[in-house]
Amino acid sequence: MPIEIINLQDKIDVTEALTVALERAVVAGMTREGLDPSNFEVSVALVDDERIRELNRDYRAKDCPTDVLSFAMDDQDVPEGEAVLGDIVISLQTAARESAEMGGFTRCVVFLAVHGLLHLLGYDHASDEEAEDMEEREREIMAGLGLPSNEAPPAASPKGSDAR
Numbered sequence: 001m002p003i004e005i006i007n008l009q010d011k012i013d014v015t016e017a018l019t020v021a022l023e024r025a026v027v028a029g030m031t032r033e034g035l036d037p038s039n040f041e042v043s044v045a046l047v048d049d050e051r052i053r054e055l056n057r058d059y060r061a062k063d064c065p066t067d068v069l070s071f072a073m074d075d076q077d078v079p080e081g082e083a084v085l086g087d088i089v090i091s092l093q094t095a096a097r098e099s100a101e102m103g104g105f106t107r108c109v110v111f112l113a114v115h116g117l118l119h120l121l122g123y124d125h126a127s128d129e130e131a132e133d134m135e136e137r138e139r140e141i142m143a144g145l146g147l148p149s150n151e152a153p154p155a156a157s158p159k160g161s162d163a164r
Contacts, residue, residue, distance in 0.1 A: 002041055003027065009048040012092040018106055021147065025110045026088075029117040029141050041084045042120065044113055052091040067094040068112040070119035088116030107147045114141050 003026045007014045022044050030037045047055075049065035057063040059071075073086040095108045102108035118134055125131035 003037070004041070004043040005046070006043060007046045008051065009046055009092060011048045012096060014046055014092070018109060021106050021110050021145075022113050025113045025141070025145060026117055028144055029114050029121075032137065032141050032144070033121055035121075039082045041082075042117065043087045044116075045087060045089045046092050046109075047089055049091050049093040052089060052094070055089060065091055065094055067091055067098060068116045070116040072120050072122075085117075085120045088113055088120065090116070104147070107142075110145065110147060111138065111142060114138055 003023050005014075005019045005022050026042050026044065027037045030040060030042075052067075052069065053063065053065040055069055056066050059069070067090065069089045071087040071089070073084045090109060090112045092109065095102075095112060096105060099105040099108040102111060115134075115138060118137055123130070123134045123137065125134050
């Protein structure tokens with residue numbers, strides 16, 4: 001089943017390299033968790049701050065942008081052995097702002113995808129113990145991806161820039 005990357009924003013250019021890195025990250029995360037990626041479907045939606053703020057408000061009652069949201073799917077209509085895990089939604093604008101402290105734009109977006117995937121798989125960080133477990137899994141997955149940590153975030157495209 002596919003890993004679908006959907007660009008739903010026009011503020012930041014989405015390169016083929018970013019798309020490939022996201023696909024690799026989702027596959028690596030599923031593999032790390034002992035899942036066969038060919039049996040699962042995951043979508044990664046790349047959005048702007050306005051859209052993720054709306055989702056955060058509507059689904060979490062938090063009226064502000066965030067970096068990543070996960071929407072797990074419990075789809076009973078898929079054939080046995082296959083499953084739709086759900087959707088990961090990433091704000092590229094927030095990722096661009098956070099990228100300096102996260103080791104570069106691609107690394108930041110990939111980390112957010114890994115974090116979102118782990119939520120789809122049932123991990124959380126509500127308690128210190130859960131957070132430590134989730135962070136360890138994130139570190140292991142990220143270490144296996146070998147992404148550069150010194151790239152600059154892409155510039156926002158002029159057609160979509162908005163002063164904040």
